[in-house]
Amino acid sequence: MSIGKGRTIISNTNEDYLMTGRMQNELMRLDQSESRVEPKGTIGLQTSMGISEDGVTDFTLPKDGLLEFILSPANLNAAYKKVKGNKGSGGIDGMSTEELLPYLKEHGSALVASLREGTYKPNPVRRVEIPKSNGKKRGLGIPTVVDRVVQQAISQVLELLYEPQFSETIYGFRPHRGAHKALLKCGEYIEQGYVFAVDMDLEKFFDMVSHSKLIEVLSHTITDGRVISLIHRYLNAGVIHCGNYEPSQLGVLQGGPLSPILSNIILNELDKELERRGHKFVRYADDLVIFCKSRKAAKRTYEHIVPFIEKKLFLKVNKVKTKVAYIRNIKFLSYAFGRRSGKCQYSLHPESVKKMKAKIRELTSRSNGWSYEYRKHRLQWYIRGWSNYFSLAGYKPRLEEWDSWLRHRIRMCIWKSWKRVRTRLHNLEKFVSDKNRVRMAAFCRKSYWRMSQHPTVHEALSDERLFRAGYPTFTGCYVDFNKARGYY
Numbered sequence: 001m002s003i004g005k006g007r008t009i010i011s012n013t014n015e016d017y018l019m020t021g022r023m024q025n026e027l028m029r030l031d032q033s034e035s036r037v038e039p040k041g042t043i044g045l046q047t048s049m050g051i052s053e054d055g056v057t058d059f060t061l062p063k064d065g066l067l068e069f070i071l072s073p074a075n076l077n078a079a080y081k082k083v084k085g086n087k088g089s090g091g092i093d094g095m096s097t098e099e100l101l102p103y104l105k106e107h108g109s110a111l112v113a114s115l116r117e118g119t120y121k122p123n124p125v126r127r128v129e130i131p132k133s134n135g136k137k138r139g140l141g142i143p144t145v146v147d148r149v150v151q152q153a154i155s156q157v158l159e160l161l162y163e164p165q166f167s168e169t170i171y172g173f174r175p176h177r178g179a180h181k182a183l184l185k186c187g188e189y190i191e192q193g194y195v196f197a198v199d200m201d202l203e204k205f206f207d208m209v210s211h212s213k214l215i216e217v218l219s220h221t222i223t224d225g226r227v228i229s230l231i232h233r234y235l236n237a238g239v240i241h242c243g244n245y246e247p248s249q250l251g252v253l254q255g256g257p258l259s260p261i262l263s264n265i266i267l268n269e270l271d272k273e274l275e276r277r278g279h280k281f282v283r284y285a286d287d288l289v290i291f292c293k294s295r296k297a298a299k300r301t302y303e304h305i306v307p308f309i310e311k312k313l314f315l316k317v318n319k320v321k322t323k324v325a326y327i328r329n330i331k332f333l334s335y336a337f338g339r340r341s342g343k344c345q346y347s348l349h350p351e352s353v354k355k356m357k358a359k360i361r362e363l364t365s366r367s368n369g370w371s372y373e374y375r376k377h378r379l380q381w382y383i384r385g386w387s388n389y390f391s392l393a394g395y396k397p398r399l400e401e402w403d404s405w406l407r408h409r410i411r412m413c414i415w416k417s418w419k420r421v422r423t424r425l426h427n428l429e430k431f432v433s434d435k436n437r438v439r440m441a442a443f444c445r446k447s448y449w450r451m452s453q454h455p456t457v458h459e460a461l462s463d464e465r466l467f468r469a470g471y472p473t474f475t476g477c478y479v480d481f482n483k484a485r486g487y488y
Contacts, residue, residue, distance in 0.1 A: 066157065066222060066223075066224035066227045067116065070153050070154055071112055071116060071153070075153050075156055075157060076149070076153050078153075078156060079149050079150075079152035079156060080100070080101075080149055082152050083097060083145060083148045083152055083257075084097050084100065084101075088142070088145075088148075089142060090144065091125060091126050091143050091144030091145065092123055092124060092144060092240050093123065093144050095144060095145050096145065097145055100146070100149070103146065111146065115150065115230070118229060120150075120230070120233075122143075122147050122150075122233055122237040124237050124238040124240045125141035125143045125238075125253055125255065126142040126239075126240055127139055127140070127141055127239045127246075128140050128142060138254070139207070139253065140253070140254050140255040141239060141253030141254065141256060142255050142256075143255070143256045147234075147237075147256070148256065148257055151234065151257040152257040152258075154231065155261045158262075158265070161222070162221070162261070162265055163175075166264065166271070167271040167283075169271075169283065170264065170267075170268075170271060170283050171282070171284045172264070172284040173260035173261065173285060174264070179389070182282050182284045182332075183332070183333060183335055183346065184392075185282050186282050186289065186332060187344035189280045189282070190291070190337060190339055190344040191339075191342060192280075194280050194291035195293070195327050196291070196293065196295050196297070196298040196324065196326055197289050197290060197324070197325060197326075197327055197330050198289070198290040198301050198305070198322070198323075199289055199321075199322060199324075199330040199331070199332070200290065200317065200322050201318040201322045202286045202288075202309070202315055202316065203317065203318035203321075204251075205263070205286040206251055206252050206254050206259065206286070209251050209266055209315070210250065210313075210315075211232070211235050211249065211250065213313060213314050214235070214252070214262060214265070215228060215231075215235075217265060217269060218265065231258070235248065235252065236248060236249070239253065260285075263285065267283065267286065269312070269313060270308070270313060271283060273308055273312075277304075279291075279292075282332075284332075287332060289330065289332050295326075299324050302324050331349045334348075334349055334351070334352040334355075335348070335390075335393060336349040336350075345394070346392040346394065347393050348393045348395055356386055357405075360379075361409070363379055363382060364412070366413060372414075375413065376469075376471055376472070379472050380470075383472045383473075383474060384472065384477045387477035387478055387481055388481055391482075399475045399478055403473045406473065406474065407466055408449070408452045408453060409452070410461075410466060411451075411452035411453075411458070411461045412449050412451070415451050415457060416448045421442050425439070425442045428442060428456065430460070431459065431461075431465070432456055432459055437455075437456045441454055
């Protein structure tokens with residue numbers, strides 16, 4: 001293996017690595033932003049399709065040489081660039097993405113050789129826990145950067161292999177699809193009269209995936225046993241948590257590049273069963289909504305599909321959170337739904353508003369010690385992203401209310417930063433001419449929140465001045481987004 005300065009980072013002259021030109025071209029485009037078409041392929045055939053300079057390119061993956069396809073220079077280079085671009089923290093060995101290239105220069109050939117010979121042993125992942133909105137914690141597994149490259153290389157080929165098999169109504173972890181397209185598909189079904197839904201919740205889905213079942217499903221399509229064995233080794237790599245090793249006999253730990261595609265592959269069995277039964281459904285990752293025209297039909301669907309999930313896929317349905325309800329009473333991708341004059345109405349779910357306000361409180365906390373510029377940057381990033389994501393919802397009447405509350409939060413933070421009376425006098429005098437009002441406000445001992453609504457403070461830190469200072473508003477982000485869409 002050699003490392004060069006050009007486009008090719010990993011190269012190998014072995015004859016086994018040679019592929020047809022069309023296959024090579026397809027892999028060289030994995031690290032580009034070009035759109036890949038999503039054809040309706042024949043299930044079970046190792047055939048994929050992509051975009052090339054000459055148009056659509058068809059190729060057939062080798063039935064017994066899939067590992068060589070994964071370890072091809074083009075695929076490994078694309079995987080390296082992807083991991084390098086994503087950055088992220090290191091695994092149990094502490095190696096960062098910046099140290100990855102020197103490591104590959106020295107050990108790349110040995111790494112590829114061990115993968116081809118089947119002797120490579122993946123490292124355990126580093127387990128971290130992140131808080132969830134309900135107070136619980138979600139476990140993430142952070143592989144080493146070397147394992148991330150290998151997983152990414154496998155994931156890229158599996159995506160080419162399985163993309164034609166996936167249902168058109170599956171939107172999570174797929175190229176050029178997203179939450180908005182999933183929501184719009186829900187709207188289509190609602191407008192067709194499918195106003196009752198089975199809101200399916202899979203309990204701890206990523207932690208409950210059966211390894212044996214997943215390997216069985218993979219074996220239906222992948223005939224190269226070496227690839228199956230490599231994936232199995234990653235599934236059984238184990239976890240390091242609080243310095244202790246824990247075996248992983250169940251589940252696909254979130255955090256690695258391989259987890260998303262594997263989750264789609266196992267749930268594709270459920271998708272095919274729903275399609276066989278003629279159901280209208282939308283799935284985003286493990287969030288699934290099945291649409292029906294009546295409550296009776298929805299209950300019948302629930303009774304029939306739960307045994308399939310639990311007995312065939314060995315997953316567990318959360319009976320408490322799973323429900324049959326009218327569309328107005330379900331939550332999907334943080335949205336709520338309604339129907340008016342035959343048209344689907346998107347709205348904010350109350351929990352989404354609650355989460356947004358909790359995040360704003362966190363970003364405008366008086367005790368985080370952030371600078372003005374850093375706080376502005378964090379607020380701009382969050383509010384712009386939130387506004388874009390919920391652009392389908394009709395929340396325009398609430399913009400003024402939220403902006404007023406946000407400005408009070410910002411004034412509170414600024415007032416807190418003016419700790420001393422001398423500082424408050426100096427800053428207030430810049431904008432308020434009445435000396436008595438300035439002194440009364442500066443010496444006032446009311447709480448920071450109450451002072452943020454004080455007339456003198458409000459005059460000094462007016463809406464216009466906060467806007468000129470670069471502080472974001474929900475209204476401004478809403479208008480900017482709609483201007484970009486040509487609505488203003």
